[in-house]
Amino acid sequence: MNYYLIAGEASGDLHGSNLMKALKQHDSEAEFRYFGGDLMKAEGGTLKMHYSEMAFMGFIEVIANLGTVLKNIKLAKQDILENKPDVLILIDFPGFNLKIADFAKKQGIPVFYYISPKVWAWNQKRVLKIKKIVDRMFCILPFEVEFYRTWGMEVDYVGNPILDAIESNQPDSQFRLSNGLDERPLIALLPGSRRQELDRVLPEMLKTADRFPNCQFAIAGAPSFSEKDYQKYLGDKKIPVIVNATYNLLMNAEAAVVTSGTATLETALLKTPQVVVYKGNPISIGIARMLVNIKYISLVNLVMNDDVVKELIQEDCSGKKIGDELDLILHDQKYRAAMMQKYDKLAVRMGAPGASGRAAELMLKYLQGSAR
Known part of the structure; x- marks a missing residue:
């Protein structure tokens, strides 16, 4: 056919x-x-x-x-x-x-x-x-x-086809070595695949890097963007942009900062603690807030109808608040364990590949x- x-x-x-x-x-x-x-x-x-x-x-x-x-x-x-x-x-x-x-x-x-x-x-x-x-x-x-x-x-x-994609992913035992990463805790940044997401969200994500000198950061690059697209935001920051290996990046990460979208569900199913962020045009967001009739924006929270992950939207999507949430995920074991337990319940609800x-x-x- x-x-x-x-x-x-x-x-x-x-x-x-x-x-x-x-x-x-x-x-x-x-x-x-x-x-x-x-x-x-x-x-x-x-x-x-x-x-x-x-x-x-x-x-x-x-x-x-x-x-x-x-x-x-x-x-x-x-x-x-x-x-x-x-x-x-x-x-x-x-x-x-x-x-x-x-x-x-x-x-x-x-x-x-x-x-x-x-x-x-x-x-x-x-x-x-x-x-x-x-x-x-x-x-x-x-x-x-x-x-x-x-x-x-x-x-x-x-x-959910995300389960198929995760099941078919081949873990790469040489991922850190082949991408120039050392053994320090890794924080994954997933800014999204749209131009406006790079413009508005990535700069706030990058502001957190200096706050965690004992960690290393890596960006999940979208195939539709070039290295130059990311470099203008990075400046002198030595943060690698890794393309076509998002699942392996998340599997190696201690935590992730994820732009709202399908990636939030992927991150949860890969059992990587995360903070969900989003920042759009103020007028668009204002209109959406008047029209949208849902309690959450992330698929993780929507599926569970629960506060599984923190959502930082618009004015809350700032380098400081992202850093505060990462600090909790990385250093508060009770907070981290509670998120992981809810991830386990999410996996059951989502079913089989x-x-x-x-x-x-x-x-x-x-x-x-x-x-x-």
Whole structure:
């Protein structure tokens, strides 16, 4: 079958690549065309656009780049129309993907949505639109099934693909040596994969380095950025930027500072104590605070509905407050142990690996008309 996938950011690229791998195992004639990234490209097929040209987050950021966004939407519609795929598989990225879903549905193309938009966070009535334009929804967070059911929509819960990615990761016993790291405690900095995250969050992360002279720091670099992109923030600080090895970085770290997103859940499942941070455009954040109806921003706390990790948002995202939290994680054993115990409960709630395979198998059954 011909599959057309759209992933608009780094996490979508990761999950898209694992889904593609699973689809190939179930469909020997699978062909792919997609908006995605380097990981999806490694699985074959045709990369139409890289997510680095698409990832804008926040109300003001989207408005500022509206011309580019509309151009990308037009390109996607045209390309889908020209290639007539057997199915369109959309991966999160709702602002873009829901518009494409509406278009594809009108063209008679089956629409599958893998990794639900966070409609439970704000404007829940969007579910009514989703029911009309999405044929099947494949969810990765356990509480989403009941949420959709309250709106009269049955969805498939397939588990979380992060577990697949972690299971397939190969631990590197030479990681420290090959990246110039010594045996001092390591603190991992995960600033994210969007330009505005580097601009606003990384400088605050870096302010903590001088406070912990007995530790060493390393940045998890995004493949979409160059070394020069990071160097302008580093100045004379000798902090390595390590690309394509985030899991091994976290596995070697005593603690991590993580920008809110999928990485917070990955960090927790890898059992690395963390502080979650986020800082956006003040106007965007102000609008979000009026609209969003959730208690937490990190996936770890959302899944557990508990204060598992500290969240430092906007004005609280400062070098001093990040450092205070790291100090607790590193030196208060009771505090650290409590976080790790909650991590164990999170792992149980998230279930077993295999989400990508389950999703691929269900997708094929639905396409072949054999799923009920």
